Amino acid sequence: MSLGQIPLELMPQQARAGPGHDWTGVSDRKARKKMQDRINQRLKRQRMIAARAQDCLSEQRQNINEPFIVGQSQSFIPDQQYTMSHSWSETSYTAVQSSSQSSMSMLRSFTACKPEGDETAQFISRFSAWAHREYLRGFPEADTLLSLIQFNTTRALVIIANSMGLTKESMTPDARSRLTIAGIDTAIVGSLPPSLQPTNLQLSVSHHPWVDIIPIAGIRDNILLRDEALYDKAELCRDLRGFQQVAHGHGGMKIWKDPWDPDGWEFSEAFAIKWPWVIRECHELLESTNRWRKMRDEAPLGSGFIFGELDT
Template structure:
């Protein structure tokens, strides 16, 4: 009886093609998460956002693990015969700023309002700011631009706290996950001040508008619709690279999802007053910080007049 040839005997191995997963499939844990071929735009964006969040978390875990291994190797190599020197105040300040101002270490995608070399500008600015701070001679222009760098950092931190990614926020055409569907993780994990309002759920908008920790502020921006020049607002708040900008900006003094850590300048209040209507929290917080500096309180009447 003649033996039937097996498949492996019929096919030349050199002619076999190696099938590989497509890039968008690498983060998918099941076929249901593969957005290839999904024609519904909302469903496709929802799946893309889920995979973007997963990829971001994995990258952060890898960075944390490498940092831990590096620190452990450094301690082990030092041994007991080479005690770590006590840092000087200047070194301690520089180390502190390298942690709190390490925004340029994040993977930064192009934003429509930012120059293409923003990553390099962030690194250069941080070095200048830390050097001036360590010397005890900070310049006023650096302080104003540092406030904008802090707002950019706050935006990044808040968008991640909400459940989105920096990459998602930096893309011009993305829509807030609150407008697409409920966040993939429970909303109980979102800080109270950042939890979505009914308007955020029902009106499609860019995730940039979700980062402010005062609900009425977010609603004011969403209601403005096409009347809002969001590129101009972005520029006022975060354009640390532009030394020609006015004093119309916000300041963040601590945990970015705590509204009490945000402050507005008087120029910002006048320029963007529609954004502040019905938001007494920001006035209270602003005057708290102004009082600490010995400045006169900001009065709503001076901002809104008789309107």
């Protein structure tokens, strides 16, 4: 840079301003104030989401070794291999933190189809530690926050799958759920929490076991009532885990509590618009969604989202 040149840099408000929120050059005081208020509200919501997502990560880590008591004698106990571990190499840490694009790519390959694998356990350990470090650094970047939400959703399904005794062999593309097999061990079914107790359709309709790990009975039945030839199962699974590409970010499902607790799940508007039949008549899910939205000072979603009024 030669003498006399002044480097151009973004002003502080531009770094955090979204479309239509940059007040640089706006002389009208009321207009500037309105834009500033919008940015502050958005940042407040992001901080709340980040804090809750990190809490969810910590709670799941703590609860992994605690039994989910059903009645007096049976329990739902996730495998202890998913406990938090910091015994991984600096190379592994660098691989996860190198870039948001790399992190996103690794997250896409992280599914519940290999719940008991060493690779899955190692990734959970690495990503959990990385996310915690990012959170401790302060206000998280948008990509980091999104990745954490997607990670928590997939991790919740992994915990459930592992706890149900599912393996990569029983989750292959052509696999069929054991619940429809005559004479299935009733102890397995009896040990499940209420949200994962099989419905009549699960016991009678042949289906892939990934349906069984969704802790919302209404969604499970809606999927089983749909002809598998009419939708892309892999695409639905990706979108449900938060990888649905939409105009202003990503859609999908979010988890804020224990994996098997329906009150901890939330669906996005984008997911509901693309997959209206999946959440049709899931009243409790809508109530749960709106409770979490209210905590973030967001407007509630209307009943049209679960009554098929948004079908296109």
